[in-house]
Amino acid sequence: MKGIKKIREMLGFSQKDLAEKLNVHVSLISKWEKGERQPTTELLFELSKILGLSIDFIMNYEGKYNIKFRSKRISRMNDTGEVLKDLMQLIYYIMKSYEMLNQLPEKFNYFMKFDLQDFKKQCDEIKELFKLNRIVSFSELKEALIEKNIHVFEWNLRNKISGSSYREDIAVIVINYNHSKERKLFTLAHELAHIIFHLNEIDTNITISEVSSINKIEEKVANSFAAELLMPSDEIEKLIEFFKDDIRHPLTLDTMAKYFNVSREAVFYRLAEKKLFDWKEKSKFFSKINLSEVISSNRVINIDEQVSKKFLINALTLYANEKISTGKLSEWLFVDRITLEEYLSNLSKITSEELFIGAGN
Numbered sequence: 394m395k396g397i398k399k400i401r402e403m404l405g406f407s408q409k410d411l412a413e414k415l416n417v418h419v420s421l422i423s424k425w426e427k428g429e430r431q432p433t434t435e436l437l438f439e440l441s442k443i444l445g446l447s448i449d450f451i452m453n454y455e456g457k458y459n460i461k462f463r464s465k466r467i468s469r470m471n472d473t474g475e476v477l478k479d480l481m482q483l484i485y486y487i488m489k490s491y492e493m494l495n496q497l498p499e500k501f502n503y504f505m506k507f508d509l510q511d512f513k514k515q516c517d518e519i520k521e522l523f524k525l526n527r528i529v530s531f532s533e534l535k536e537a538l539i540e541k542n543i544h545v546f547e548w549n550l551r552n553k554i555s556g557s558s559y560r561e562d563i564a565v566i567v568i569n570y571n572h573s574k575e576r577k578l579f580t581l582a583h584e585l586a587h588i589i590f591h592l593n594e595i596d597t598n599i600t601i602s603e604v605s606s607i608n609k610i611e612e613k614v615a616n617s618f619a620a621e622l623l624m625p626s627d628e629i630e631k632l633i634e635f636f637k638d639d640i641r642h643p644l645t646l647d648t649m650a651k652y653f654n655v656s657r658e659a660v661f662y663r664l665a666e667k668k669l670f671d672w673k674e675k676s677k678f679f680s681k682i683n684l685s686e687v688i689s690s691n692r693v694i695n696i697d698e699q700v701s702k703k704f705l706i707n708a709l710t711l712y713a714n715e716k717i718s719t720g721k722l723s724e725w726l727f728v729d730r731i732t733l734e735e736y737l738s739n740l741s742k743i744t745s746e747e748l749f750i751g752a753g754n
Contacts, residue, residue: 479727554569557601
């Protein structure tokens with residue numbers, strides 16, 4: 394348990410806090426951290442519950458994957474804290490999969506300093522880097538990021554959380570699976586901005602994007618980048634010229650949203666930047682929608698759709714070679730055992746059918 398001290402500090406617990414929660418003497422926590430004692434099975438389960446982390450992570454995380462947060466303390470009492478802790482574990486599992494396969498992680502090596510005066514040109518450079526079309530779709534952007542070694546996950550998250558991202562040894566983006574495809578596209582572009590512009594800073598390598606955090610400078614930069622990447626200025630100008638006086642009509646917003654594969658709200662904000670709408674007018678054009686917050690306790694319910702392809706291949710390879718158990722695979726993929734066993738059964742049937750067809754040829 395070499396990493397227990399680092400985990401404790403990342404989560405904002407003192408030795409005394411942890412000792413009180415576990416109902417043990419503070420000296421025992423000190424002994425664990427020095428490697429002089431190991432917790433009993435009962436205390437390990439209790440520790441896992443208190444910290445909100447898997448036993449595997451607690452026992453084996455050694456602090457080699459440096460995880461730095463903008464906020465020093467992660468509250469386990471809020472949604473943001475829970476997502477950060479799950480993301481912290483996910484990074485560990487991805488890195489562990491490479492380690493167990495004796496492979497080096499594939500890095501995303503592109504950095505850029507955001508330039509407000511020239512960010513349109515920067516967006517064009519990034520489109521060229523990822524080989525994107527002028528108008529980008531969700532599936533296209535997701536595949537392009539995967540090809541450039543960015544792990545993309547779609548997790549079950551509360552509505553207020555759009556996504557999160559990490560960058561150091563590997564690059565990881567998590568977006569909200571429960572949002573619309575249009576909103577997911579914008580989030581993916583937004584998190585890409587964090588990966589390219591922000592997560593090489595010395596103070597952090599992990600960030601989380603909330604709907605309520607749009608006033609933060611990093612969020613404004615990410616939103617500006619995503620807007621220009623998905624709704625290029627020259628295309629916007631052409632449409633403004635084409636629609637003329639009808640540009641403020643609600644049906645025009647719908648038409649433009651479909652054209653750019655984004656939401657009506659995204660188009661509204663883009664046109665508001667051009668002074669064609671007043672920000673305060675939003676309530677006239679959009680009714681407030683209360684989305685259901687019935688969220689599964691598991692981050693993943695559809696493995697192929699929601700899990701990064703490269704990580705899934707790594708994890709399934711280790712499972713097929715009996716390097717990890719079904720329980721461990723379930724933990725790594727953040728999916729329940731029943732869903733996973735169904736998935737593995739279907740995978741086995743497909744593989745058997747392929748072998749049968751191959752033998753027939």
